[in-house]
Amino acid sequence: MEIREKKKTGPKPNPDTRKNIVQVGLKMFHEEGYSATGIQGIVEQAGVPKGSFYGYFKSKEEFGREVIDAYSERGLIKLKEILKDTRKSPLKRLEAYFDDRIEAFERLNFTKGCMFGNFSSEVADHSPMIRENLTEQFSAWSRIFEECIREAQERNEVSDAIHPASIANFLFNSWEGALLRMRAEKSKKPLLEFKRFIFGKVLV
């Protein structure tokens, strides 16, 4: 963990405080959006003085990048847990993953969506640093889907006519779009339609 000390006047940076600020930022950015969330609100929620924020993070942009890392890290645990569970066939694992996510969004009353999508929509055009991080996260997640799809192809669950990387990208992007429509409609219908086409037409 890299700790930047721009100000020598404040208290010594504390790794737990740093993690706590990132977790508060994750919650607030995900619920309210990037622009709607001010540093002032984050430090108040985290219970630290405003000045100390800049002892931990150079800028809101750099903080945003770290929040995306933390979001990705948390989500990858679930993704890998389900997609690498060899007790199920690869196709069943993919289906189990999306069923799990659909249930999770139902519990959230179809709000919040995916932070990668949210930041792509709101921040990517304005921050090369965050945009590059999003590119990396999309790639890293797509590769996990790709591995599972490749396995499904090897077991003849899915045709190998199309490269698993292409299928994985289309699947992931379509999911992001389904989440947008889910939020507009406050309904799981777009997610079920996603499943219907992905498992009925694409992963065949």
Added chain:
Amino acid sequence: MEIREKKKTGPKPNPDTRKNIVQVGLKMFHEEGYSATGIQGIVEQAGVPKGSFYGYFKSKEEFGREVIDAYSERGLIKLKEILKDTRKSPLKRLEAYFDDRIEAFERLNFTKGCMFGNFSSEVADHSPMIRENLTEQFSAWSRIFEECIREAQERNEVSDAIHPASIANFLFNSWEGALLRMRAEKSKKPLLEFKRFIFGKVLV
């Protein structure tokens, strides 16, 4: 056109001024996002005093809803022009529409995306008024896609095993997701992958 007069002290509301403020809002919300754009910036760009904004619009939220209407109206012209052009087969029209959009996003250096998607991501959770408008816009646009897909089914260009409304929803949502990834990657690859799967696997 409904003109609200909350303040009787300012100049008489002018329909051209009103339209101009909406056009400025459209440009700024699309480029910068909803939260990042303040009323102050809009009135400055539109060259009107801040007080007069509230002579035309009750709130930023109501203004946002009208901006979405204006965005939809403009986009529907292109959508209908291409999807109702009976000189081409329905499937060719659908392809022509997405080719046209891909070229347009290339000219924009893969920025901005679709305002329906942007507002779904940034605003839908926080404004029932805007969320309901997005639901209506998504439905209205999906119905145009649906009509064209139904025609394609009638001409046996596309299998009629799945209802054209479901196909239209999935197609539109997947496109929204492809636009998010396009913005993260600053690349047309996600749009080409969208076309490959939609025309190679879904519209078959």
